Structure formats: structure tokens, C-alpha cells
Amino acid sequence: MTGTLPFAITLDPGTSRLNHTGTWRTERPVYLSRMPPCNHACPAGENIQNWLFHAESGDYAAAWAALIAENPLPAVMGRVCYHPCEGACNRGQLDEAVSIHAVERFLGDHALREGLVPRVEVPPSGRRVLVVGAGPSGLSAASHLTRMGHAVTIREAGPLPGGMMRFGIPKYRLPRDILDAEIARILRLGVTLELNTKVTDIDAAFAEGFDAIFTAVGAHLAKRTAIPAHAAGRILDAVTLLAQVELGEAPQLGRRVIVYGGGNTAMDAARTAKRLGAEEAMIVYRRSRDQMPAHAFEVQEAEDEGVLIHWLRTITDIDASTFTVEKMEIDAEGRPQPTGTFETLEADSLVLALGQDVDTGFLARVPGVQIAKDGVIAVDAQMMTGRAGLFAGGDMVPAERTVTVAVGHGKKAARHIDAWLRGTTHVKPPRPALAGFETLNTWYYDDAPQTRQEHLALLRRQTGFEEVTHGLTEDTALYEARRCLSCGNCFECDNCFGVCPDNAVIKLGPGAGFAIDYDYCKGCGICATECPCGAIQMLPETT
Amino acid sequence: MTEETTGSTPGPASPAAATQRVRFYQTGTHTLGNRLMDAESRTVQASTDRANAITSGHRACQGCGEALGARYALDAAMRAAGGKVVAVNATGCLEVFTTPYPETSWQIPWLHSVFGNAPAVASGVAAGLRMRGQKDVRVVAQGGDGSTTDIGFGCLSGMFERNDDVLYICYDNEAYMNTGVQRSSATPPAARTATTPALGAAPGNVFGTGKNLPRIAMAHEIPYVATASVADLHDLEAKVTRAMAICGARYIHVHVPCPLGWGSASHDTIRLARLAVESGLFPLFEAEHGEVTAVKKIRRKVPVEDYLRPQRRFAHLFRPGHEDTQRLAAIQAMADANIRRYGLTEEAPL
Numbered sequence A: 001m002t003g004t005l006p007f008a009i010t011l012d013p014g015t016s017r018l019n020h021t022g023t024w025r026t027e028r029p030v031y032l033s034r035m036p037p038c039n040h041a042c043p044a045g046e047n048i049q050n051w052l053f054h055a056e057s058g059d060y061a062a063a064w065a066a067l068i069a070e071n072p073l074p075a076v077m078g079r080v081c082y083h084p085c086e087g088a089c090n091r092g093q094l095d096e097a098v099s100i101h102a103v104e105r106f107l108g109d110h111a112l113r114e115g116l117v118p119r120v121e122v123p124p125s126g127r128r129v130l131v132v133g134a135g136p137s138g139l140s141a142a143s144h145l146t147r148m149g150h151a152v153t154i155r156e157a158g159p160l161p162g163g164m165m166r167f168g169i170p171k172y173r174l175p176r177d178i179l180d181a182e183i184a185r186i187l188r189l190g191v192t193l194e195l196n197t198k199v200t201d202i203d204a205a206f207a208e209g210f211d212a213i214f215t216a217v218g219a220h221l222a223k224r225t226a227i228p229a230h231a232a233g234r235i236l237d238a239v240t241l242l243a244q245v246e247l248g249e250a251p252q253l254g255r256r257v258i259v260y261g262g263g264n265t266a267m268d269a270a271r272t273a274k275r276l277g278a279e280e281a282m283i284v285y286r287r288s289r290d291q292m293p294a295h296a297f298e299v300q301e302a303e304d305e306g307v308l309i310h311w312l313r314t315i316t317d318i319d320a321s322t323f324t325v326e327k328m329e330i331d332a333e334g335r336p337q338p339t340g341t342f343e344t345l346e347a348d349s350l351v352l353a354l355g356q357d358v359d360t361g362f363l364a365r366v367p368g369v370q371i372a373k374d375g376v377i378a379v380d381a382q383m384m385t386g387r388a389g390l391f392a393g394g395d396m397v398p399a400e401r402t403v404t405v406a407v408g409h410g411k412k413a414a415r416h417i418d419a420w421l422r423g424t425t426h427v428k429p430p431r432p433a434l435a436g437f438e439t440l441n442t443w444y445y446d447d448a449p450q451t452r453q454e455h456l457a458l459l460r461r462q463t464g465f466e467e468v469t470h471g472l473t474e475d476t477a478l479y480e481a482r483r484c485l486s487c488g489n490c491f492e493c494d495n496c497f498g499v500c501p502d503n504a505v506i507k508l509g510p511g512a513g514f515a516i517d518y519d520y521c522k523g524c525g526i527c528a529t530e531c532p533c534g535a536i537q538m539l540p541e542t543t
Numbered sequence B: 001m002t003e004e005t006t007g008s009t010p011g012p013a014s015p016a017a018a019t020q021r022v023r024f025y026q027t028g029t030h031t032l033g034n035r036l037m038d039a040e041s042r043t044v045q046a047s048t049d050r051a052n053a054i055t056s057g058h059r060a061c062q063g064c065g066e067a068l069g070a071r072y073a074l075d076a077a078m079r080a081a082g083g084k085v086v087a088v089n090a091t092g093c094l095e096v097f098t099t100p101y102p103e104t105s106w107q108i109p110w111l112h113s114v115f116g117n118a119p120a121v122a123s124g125v126a127a128g129l130r131m132r133g134q135k136d137v138r139v140v141a142q143g144g145d146g147s148t149t150d151i152g153f154g155c156l157s158g159m160f161e162r163n164d165d166v167l168y169i170c171y172d173n174e175a176y177m178n179t180g181v182q183r184s185s186a187t188p189p190a191a192r193t194a195t196t197p198a199l200g201a202a203p204g205n206v207f208g209t210g211k212n213l214p215r216i217a218m219a220h221e222i223p224y225v226a227t228a229s230v231a232d233l234h235d236l237e238a239k240v241t242r243a244m245a246i247c248g249a250r251y252i253h254v255h256v257p258c259p260l261g262w263g264s265a266s267h268d269t270i271r272l273a274r275l276a277v278e279s280g281l282f283p284l285f286e287a288e289h290g291e292v293t294a295v296k297k298i299r300r301k302v303p304v305e306d307y308l309r310p311q312r313r314f315a316h317l318f319r320p321g322h323e324d325t326q327r328l329a330a331i332q333a334m335a336d337a338n339i340r341r342y343g344l345t346e347e348a349p350l
């Protein structure tokens, strides 16, 4: 010991620090970052844990910047994403999942209010990319490609950008000022948008001088079904109905409306019909409630608004306003089978919500492009079609059809297009081990029930297109962010620093985390066991 | 078909935009520190300014609960006394593993005499300091359960009876560990030790013997008695701090698992201490002048089996096919009695 002696110490004994107890060790603690289950489950590849980490400290700008590094449409996604992240969230096994989508929406709205904009940090690459279709996938690709330095033009067949976010998802779930503002922010990065410009000739587009093309034209051709109709009343398809409503050309549906189908589109069509003034909005679906592809919360919201659902029914005959429906039964294989028992329903119009096909015509002509099963376009692991330089994503390729998957495809395609333009290949970094629930020490987390988002009063939901689900306040968003367990990633709780019986953990200071002093660490493993979030691993000593 | 990003470690510290309006449910209030917490709400151990009363290089076993408990308690005492603490130590692991001549791990003034007289030596130190007018210097005496409940018991009772100005801290690892795990009067029933082997019809330590030192201390009606655990540092530090603010004889009994003596994994030290508290076997409470004044409620109640099973000293209770249900039930009854006596659950208020 040197320097001033502590109070009342008169002798200068040798310190035990001369004794390097690190030599006792058979296992060594090592700090690591594991893959949080939320991130693992996010189709858009968001680093949720990381943006929640920033949000927890009230630094919403940093949280938002981390968020849009992966997803340029957070205010939209916080509203319409079906949030598979929350299904995977470890907190769900403790009490209830973190309301990730609600915090995402708060951050998205906050950025719009504050006018936050992302920066393009790289110099122009001199390369030009054409994006076909201004739906979520095209917009995502355009945003990412622009931020990578490429000059992007989007050609959109329709009169307004947004794709199914505008012409499918109704206003009461996604207000248009929010959608418009997030799209405008992408365009302000320097993206050129050409509306009312349907692309029909891919080779001609390449000939114009585009170095790569990303197509994301969605799936817009409504599926039909053959129902014997003697004197059919009004029959239309759901996507046409929703698009007409959006354009201010809502059709006359009459007093009673039947929607045929059991997906989310059917729910939106029925809820829209209700808002347009239908006294009775009914859904007819051939399977049971459990088998409905629509999400339970959407079914619930539709029922709350007065939509009546006839489960296990198929329409067999239409005679003017009389619909004959046959009762179905679920067989041992879980398939609906006719029972021979019939009923009738009265309705003025029928809306078909039976799904959509992809209009592949203009692509099928391109040499090399392959059509996959179910009439969608085949792409490889790089999101490239059989034609070099032609990429595709979103609803038109084989995958789940959601805004989130579409946005994820846009990002993934952008990374591969960027690499392709630079003559390299994008290699996805290896994914670390999952931060499963068993890696956590949940003792250290307090009980904290999830925040519920408020809903618009029912009467207003039944009569207008005002947004149904309310956002969080700053306080509730902060609370919700702080419910995050920070799975697999150090959040500087100081536990390891405190619990080491050998003072062998070094605190490096705010933001810098911790290090192990292997001269003294005996390898007891208490730090790893007492780390709340599983950010320390014990590895066998090799020597 | 999707691109995913990995998790990440924290970036640079965020600005002080954080508010304390919203509680830290991420960490609860249960972690030692937190980047978002007010400095006062963090534990002493979370701070790089802690005294580190016992520094690195000591020779305690891997995962020693006593090394941890002693540093926790003394660092808190040092913080409370502005760095002016003299520690007196009884013989035992804590003394032996910190001071193999010529090395010492102590970074505070520290005295050792013999096994049984730490309370008397501490009384003497306190008297000496008083004579010299050094009122600001505080005395902490410490010993294992053997020195406290057995050999040093007479001296300790005298120190209590005279109300000498000493904080006595017992680090209870439930046996004479330093000499090879012999039974003490703090060894729990059924536990296997070198002197209570797991042999015969009733293997391990007998039921119905032993001493409850915190209650004996309370019977002296000294100003302050508390129990604490290495599993709850916030609670332990608060109790030491409270004790340091009081003059006269004070007693804190800290539960410190011993991987060697208990036959437990070195990484389970804090986990076992927590299970002892959560099962009700080790109740956390405070008492002033002989009356219980506060108890720490059980947050997530567990059966005693969760605590006993990971320890080899209780392995004979869990022999496959021959589970000793009768004696397990007897131990559970002890936990339940504690829960009733101290009101450890919401359903069982004090």
C-alpha cells in the first residue's frame, strides 16, 4: 500500500491484492448481447429492446432514430402492425407483454409533432433505382436505398401513395394525416414519386437507365367465388368497396349488408359498412371462430360495434335479397363439411372478402421471372427474381401479407440491392443466441401491469371514421417503456458490480458497461446468476 | 424472409431528461443501481466510491456469502459514519480468509483477538475511544454464528446488558465453517454437518434445539435488533444505516450462505439466501427496545423445498423413493410459524 494510509492504520501490511485469486477459476464470466425475443419475432427486423432502452430515459429522439433505422413508418406501424413481438415478449411470462406497438406509435407521433427527420449521411452513389408501387414495401425500400446514397424513383399506378395502407386499411385504424406525414417525410429525403404511372414494361424501364428495379405491386385482384344467383342484388368485393370509400365514392349498400369471408379484410369491410349507415352488418364465414384468420382483437372490435357474425355457414344461393346459407360442421381433419341444413338471411348487398391475387401479367413476360405456387412471384434469398437486377417484395412474393412483412422486405431488398449495385453480397450478421425467459433473473423486476389504450366511445365508432384506438400519453409511454426487461442486453443496473464477493467487476461508467478483472475473479458465477437480463455467460476456462 | 437485427448494449448515456415520476419497473426497485435512478436510491455497493472494506485477493471460497455480507455491511457502515469505523473480528472464516500474514484485505482499521471475545474487545475499543473524546469514531464487532451464538455468547450478552456503544454483526452461515463445518447452535434441524452426519434414523441435526439469537438480543431490550440477508441489499444497507444512527448496543444478524458447508453451487449464494427469505425460514425484521417495529413482506412465496433441495446438506431429505416427507413438513411448519409470528405475507399481517 502506498500514499496516505486510511484512518488509524499505522502499519503498512502487504495487501491481499498481491494474491491473484483469478488462478482458481474454472469458468469465466463473459458479457454478451443476446437476441431479445421481440427483435427475433419482428418481421421488420426492428431492434425493439434498443429503442425501448432510449425511450426509458426519455430520450425519444434517440429512440426514434434507432426505430427508423429499421422501419421508416413507425407511426403507421404502431397502429396497424399485428405485433408478433408482443406474442414473443418475455414479460408476457411474468405478467403481460410490453405494449411495444403503443410505445412505437407514441414515438412515431412524437417525431411527427416535433418534425424530426432522418439524415442521409452517405455521399451519392450515382446509381439509380426504380421502385414500382408506393405501398409499404416500396416506400420502405425507397427510404432505405436513399439513405444508402442511391437515387430512387417510385412509379405508382394509383392517384395517391400508400397502397393498401390507404386503399385497404380504413381511416378509423389509420388516420390519413399520419399516413400522409410519414410518406411525405420519406419523399423529402429526395425520393421522386410519379403518380398515376403504371409500369407495364420492365425491360423498357431498365433501358431508361435504372441500375436496379424493386417491384412491390401488392395483391389487388379480388378473388371471386361462384354462387348460383337468380336475381342477384348488389355484389361487390371488399377491396373495391374500401378503395371507393377512400376516394369519396362510397357505393349504396342498403340497410342490410353481408360480408363473406373471415379475414381482417372482412372485419374492415363490415365495420366500414356499419359506419356507412348499414343497420345490419353481418359476416358469413364457413369455419368456426377459432379458425378465423382475423385476429381475435379485430373480431372483438367488430362485434363491439354491432357486427353480427354467422360462423360455420356457406352461401349456397342468392335470390334477390334472400341468401340461402348452409350450416357447416368441422370434421376430424378440422375442415368444414356441409350438413344439409339450410337457413336464409335477408340482405341488400353482398361484399366478397375472399382474398386477393397478384397481377403478375407484366412480370410473367420478363425472361427469367418465375411464378411460384399460388400465383406469386418467386424470389431468392436476396429477394431477387430470376431476372438479374429485378427484385420483388411485399404481398407479391411468397410470405405473410402484412404491412410489417412488406416493410421488412423493403429493407432486406434495399440491403441486397445496395450490395448488388456495389458488386458485393450482403451477408446477414450471425444471430446471437436467443435471450429466452430462462436466461433472466426476474426477481429484480417489479410487478407492473400493462397500460391499456383507451378507445373512442362506441356511438362515435358506429357512426364515423374517427380513430378508434387512442395513443399513450408521455407518462404512460415512459411507464410502458420501463416495463421492458432489456432481455439479453445490459441496462447498467450495477448488480454484477455489487454482487461479486471478490470486487472483480470493474464499472466503466455510464454507457460503457462493465468489465471483469480476471486477476481476481474466482469464477463463482454469482454475477451471471444475479444479472437480471441474462447479459453474462459463464464459459469454461480453456487453460 | 425477413432481415433481423441483433440486440445491442447501451449506447452513450442519455441526457438527464429522465424523470422520477414514473417508477423503474424495468428494474423494479430491486436491482442494486440503475442508470435512471436518483443517486440516493442506489445502493452503496452500486457506487465506485464504496469503501471496499474487504478488497480483492482474499481467500474466501468461490461464491462465499460471508465475504459478500461483510463487505455489504461494513461499506454501508463506512458510508454512514463518514469513513470512521473500527472493526473488531472474532476468529472464523472472515478473519482467516482476509488476513493470512503478511497480507490483509481490510481497507479499514481492523482488530482480531480470539474466538470468543470480540464483543468484549469491541466494548473496550468503544470505551477507549470515549476516553480519548473520539465520539465520531464508531465501532463494529463481527463474528460468525459459532462465535456469536456459542463461544462468544457470554461476552455478547454482557455487551448488550451494559448497552455498550457497539454495533455487533453476526454473519450466520449456520455452522463452524472455518474448522470444517461443525454444528453450531445456529445450525438448522436436519442439516448435515461434520458433527451431525446424515446417518441413522434421524440423519442430520436434531429438531428442537438451537438458539434464536435475534430474539435473545431483543430480550435484552437493546435499542436496535435486525435481521438481514445478502439477498436483499437495499434492506441490509438500510438496516446498517439505521443502526449506525443509534447509540448503544445494536445487533444485526445477516444470513450468509456458504457454498462449501451447505453443499451448494457457488453461483447460487444469493439465490439461496433469497429462497430462505421467500420461504419464511429466514424472516427479515427490525426491533427496537425489544419490540418488532417492521417486517419485510415476502414478495413471491415459495415452499421450503425450493430452498432445501439445491443444498447437499439436506440431500438425505430427498433420497429418490425415500423422501422424508415428515421432516420436510416439520421444516415447512417452522416457516409457516415464522410467517404467522412476523406477519410476513399480506394475508398474515403483524
Ligand SMILES: Cc1cc2nc3c(=O)[nH]c(=O)nc-3n(C[C@H](O)[C@H](O)[C@H](O)COP(=O)(O)OP(=O)(O)OC[C@H]3O[C@@H](n4cnc5c(N)ncnc54)[C@H](O)[C@@H]3O)c2cc1C
Pocket (backbone or CB within 6 Å): A080, A081, A082, A132, A133, A134, A135, A136, A137, A138, A155, A156, A157, A158, A161, A162, A163, A164, A165, A168, A169, A170, A197, A198, A199, A200, A216, A217, A218, A219, A239, A242, A264, A265, A268, A362, A393, A394, A395, A396, A401, A402, A403, A404, A406
Ligand atoms: C382491408 C385490408 C386491411 C389490412 N389491414 C392490415 C393491418 O391492419 N395490418 C397489416 O399489417 N396489414 C394489413 N393488411 C395487409 C397490408 O395492407 C398489405 O400486406 C401491405 O399493404 C402490402 O404492401 P405492398 O407494398 O406489398 O403492397 P400494396 O400495399 O398493395 O401496394 C402496392 C402498390 O403498388 C401499386 N401498383 C400495383 N401495380 C402497379 C404497377 N404495375 N405499376 C405501378 N404501381 C403499381 C398499387 O397501386 C399500390 O399502391 C390489410 C390489407 C387489407 C386489404
Ligand SMILES: Cc1ncc(C[n+]2csc(CCOP(=O)(O)OP(=O)(O)O)c2C)c(N)n1
Pocket (backbone or CB within 6 Å): B066, B091, B092, B093, B094, B114, B115, B116, B143, B144, B145, B146, B147, B148, B173, B175, B176, B177, B178, B179, B184
Ligand atoms: C477457543 C477456540 N476454540 C476453537 C477455535 C477454532 N475455531 C476457529 S474458527 C472456528 C469456527 C468458527 O465458526 P463461526 O464462528 O461460525 O465462523 P465461520 O467460520 O463459520 O464464519 C473454530 C471452531 C479457536 N480458534 N479458538
Ligand code: SF4
Pocket (backbone or CB within 6 Å): A036, A037, A038, A039, A048, A049, A052, A088, A089, A090, A091, A098, A100, A483, A484, A485, A486, A487
Ligand atoms: S421485455 Fe423488452 S426486450 Fe424482452 S421481449 Fe419484451 S420488449 Fe423485448
Ligand code: SF4
Pocket (backbone or CB within 6 Å): B059, B060, B061, B062, B063, B064, B065, B066, B067, B093, B094, B097, B173, B177, B178, B257, B258, B259, B260, B261
Ligand atoms: S467455508 Fe464458507 S464461509 Fe468459509 S470462506 Fe468458504 S464459503 Fe466462505
Ligand SMILES: [Mg+2]
Pocket (backbone or CB within 6 Å): B144, B145, B146, B171, B172, B173, B174, B175, B176, B177
Ligand atoms: Mg459459521
